[in-house]
Amino acid sequence: MSASQVMRAVRITGHGGPEVLELTKVPVPAPRPGEALVQVSAVALNNTDLWTREGAYGRPGDPKALSGWRGPIDFPRIQGADVAGRVVAVGTGVQGSLVGRRVVVDPAIYDAEGPDAHPVGLMGSERDGGYAEYVTAPAERVHDVTGSPLTDDQLAALPTAYGTALGMIERGRLRKGETVLISGASGGVGLALVQLARARGARVLAISSGPKADAVREAGAHEVIDRVGDVAERIRAAAPEGIDVVLDVVAGELVSEGLPMLREGGRWVVAGALGGYDVTFDVRRLYLHNAQVIGSSMHTPAHFDLLMELARGAEVQPVVAATFPLEQAAQAQQELSRREHVGKIVLHA
Known part of the structure; x- marks a missing residue:
C-alpha cells in the first residue's frame, strides 16, 4: 500500500x-x-x-x-x-x-x-x-x-467495554457463588459486566432503568433493581445477607449508601462516575469490615x-x-x- x-x-x-x-x-x-x-x-x-x-x-x-x-x-x-x-x-x-x-x-x-x-x-x-x-x-x-x-x-x-468489565471483575476477585451488584447495567460496560459475571457463576443483581430491565435480565441478571426511587432499600431486600462485590460505573450517592451493605471482606470496584465524582462515605464501614474500595481503569x-x-x-x-x-x-x-x-x-x- x-x-x-x-x-x-x-x-x-x-x-x-x-x-x-x-x-x-x-x-x-x-x-x-x-x-x-x-x-x-x-x-x-x-x-x-x-x-x-x-x-x-x-x-x-x-x-x-x-x-x-x-x-x-x-x-x-x-x-x-x-x-x-x-x-x-x-x-x-x-x-x-x-x-x-x-x-x-x-x-x-x-x-x-x-x-x-x-x-x-x-x-x-x-x-x-x-x-x-x-x-x-x-x-x-x-x-x-x-x-x-x-x-x-x-x-x-x-x-x-468488555476489557474494562473484565478488568473490574479480575481486580475485584469475583468468584463463583458470590453475590455481585452491578450499577449502570444497561450501558456498554454494565451489560458486559452482567454477561461476564454470570459466566463466572456469580449471583448477579443489576441496577438499571425500568424500560431496560428485560434486556438486562436477558444478558444474565438474576434480579434487576430499578434505579428510580429508594435504590438502597431495594438492594437490601434483594440481598439481605449483603453483597460480596460491587462493580460500579456510577459512583455518586450509591457509594455512601451502599458501602455498609458489603459483607465482611467485600470489594467495591469503581470504574466510572456517571452519578458524580465527589463522594463521601463512612470510613468506619471500610476498616471495621476489612472492605476494599478499588479503582479500576480498563x-x-x-x-x-x-x-x-x-x-x-x-x-x-x-x-x-x-x-x-x-x-x-x-x-x-x-x-x-x-x-x-x-x-x-x-x-x-
Whole structure:
C-alpha cells in the first residue's frame, strides 16, 4: 500500500460538541517497525469518545479542567478505540503471516512491558484511532480472532467495554457463588459486566432503568433493581445477607449508601462516575469490615488475552444496538449520549 494513498477519517481539532467531529481525507498511515496496518471493518463507540471530545476528564488538582483521558490531547485527533478489522500490511520486524488475519486491536497504551502493565493511554485519545478506513497499532496489541463466530460488529464491541468489565471483575476477585451488584447495567460496560459475571457463576443483581430491565435480565441478571426511587432499600431486600462485590460505573450517592451493605471482606470496584465524582462515605464501614474500595481503569494485557479467549469461543455475545456509516459519526455520538439504547453503537468505515 503506497504512502500516497488517502483515506476517509473523522477527527476532532479541539474540544466541543458533536459539531467538532469533521469528516476529512488524510494519508493512510504507514506501519512503523513493530506495527500492523489494520483495515477497519467496524469501530464501536464508548463514553470515552464523548468525554475525550468534550474534554471532560479533569486533571489532578483541577477536576473541571478541559482534558483528555490522561492529559492534554494532541489535536487533530482521529477518535475511536474499539477496532475490528483485517491486517493489510505490517512494518519491519512483524511476522508477515499476520497479513490477512481477522483481528481485534487492544486499544490500551501501557506503562511497561509484561502481562500486568497499567494502561496510561488509549487509541483515539493518545494516538489516532479507528474512526477511519485504516489504523496502525503495535503488532503485539493486534489479536488474531479469525475463527471467532462473532460478527465484526460484535468483536468491535469488546475492547473497551468488555476489557474494562473484565478488568473490574479480575481486580475485584469475583468468584463463583458470590453475590455481585452491578450499577449502570444497561450501558456498554454494565451489560458486559452482567454477561461476564454470570459466566463466572456469580449471583448477579443489576441496577438499571425500568424500560431496560428485560434486556438486562436477558444478558444474565438474576434480579434487576430499578434505579428510580429508594435504590438502597431495594438492594437490601434483594440481598439481605449483603453483597460480596460491587462493580460500579456510577459512583455518586450509591457509594455512601451502599458501602455498609458489603459483607465482611467485600470489594467495591469503581470504574466510572456517571452519578458524580465527589463522594463521601463512612470510613468506619471500610476498616471495621476489612472492605476494599478499588479503582479500576480498563484492563491489563493479561486481562485482554483472557477476553480474546472468550471472543474466540463466543463465550460472551455482545449486543449491537445500532450501526451508522462513518460520515454519521456525530449522529452516532448524539445517539450514544441520549442513553436510550441497550448495547453498543458501531460505525462502519
